[in-house]
Amino acid sequence: MNLFGLASRNLKRRPVRTSLSILGVGLAVGGALALMSLSHSINDSVREGINEMGDDLVVMQKGASDIFGGFILEPMTERVGSVPGVARVAGELFMFAPGANGSNMLTLGWQDNSYLWKQVPLREGRVPASGERAVAVLGDVAAASLGKKLDDTIEIFGVTFKVVGIAGYTSAINRGLVLLPLIDLQIASHRPEQVTMIHVRLDHAATDTARARGAIESLGNLTASIANDVLSKDRNFAILDAVSLAISIVAIVMGAIYVLAALIMATQERTREIGIFAAIGWSKTRIMASIVVEGMLLCIAGSGVGLILSLVSSLAFPYIPAIGNLVSFRPGVALVALTLVVAFVLCLIGSMFPAWRAVQMPPAEALRRT
DSSP states (O other): OOHHHHHHHHHHTSHHHHHHHHHHHHHHHHHHHHHHHHHHHHHHHHHHHHHHTTOSEEEEETTOSSTTTOOEETTHHHHHHTSTTEEEEEEEEEEEEEBGGGOEEEEEEEOTTOHHHHTOOEEEEOOOOTTOOSEEEEEHHHHHHHTOOTTOEEEETTEEEEEEEEEOOSSHHHHTOEEEEHHHHHHHTTOTTEESEEEEEEOTTTOOHHHHHHHHHTTSSEEEEOGGGTTTTOHHHHHHHHHHHHHHHHHHHHHHHHHHHHHHHHHHHTHHHHHHHHHTTOOHHHHHHHHHHHHHHHHHHHHHHHHHHHHHHHHHGGGSHHHHTTOOOOOOHHHHHHHHHHHHHHHHHHHHHHHHHHTSSOHHHHHHOO
């Protein structure tokens, strides 16, 4: 019998313990993969949302700890717009704003003359007219989750707004937006003449990105970044990544411990069998290999279960409003591969100790045990 066949036979002899060990590894791998994928998906969704606006640069307050924490005086928008090579600018105030029934919605405020209004991909209705107040445009997912249609009203910061348009953006985060006239959001949130970021479009025939960034940042207390770099120094996303990574490491280590515990119990039960193998001439290396192969089979089966669980999660998360309204959850191939490699390495390490322990006992003593 080869090592694979021997390991398979040993696992089949203890179906309940084997099944529980596989489930433990599967939950560990699936949980780790789901957490890390969710963290990456949140980052990707925010970047996709910014990219969908078509920005060349995003201007924020220098030194702000996160994308929600910085504020710029609204008149700075015009100063940024006067920088040579800047074609268009648009100030934006955004925040998670409280609505009715304790819900929080990602809410954006745009100036009346903002070019962003002209780019809204309307499915129904219209965008606010210049000077029009107390009106809102909802992303289609936000409208569906709130149960709103044209001419209905929503409440933001205790203020009532009439829904005049439904937008059909493609990125998950933009589909969950509530768009308001900037002055309405400033008044409702008690942040007069403030914006959170400035969207910048460049005239690439007149300047390059690096020169424009330098000129904008020279205006003082500003940082200009391309969309993919906006989140690189964001504290909230850094903490999210760190927490998800830490929990994922703990989860995968727990999976390796399941393998370790199962193999220690198995080797204790098979002491006499291991002694027989040693007596008939099996080398220590071969005996250890037989136990390690058993552990790796547990890891392979458990990882398969974990992949299935993570895929089920990716299908289920969009139906959870707090997640599906803001991010599109999709485990990436690179992340799956990294998680599986780490799981296999840890399971291998977890298999080595009981394998080493099994060959330390002299064959004669092992044969005397029952």
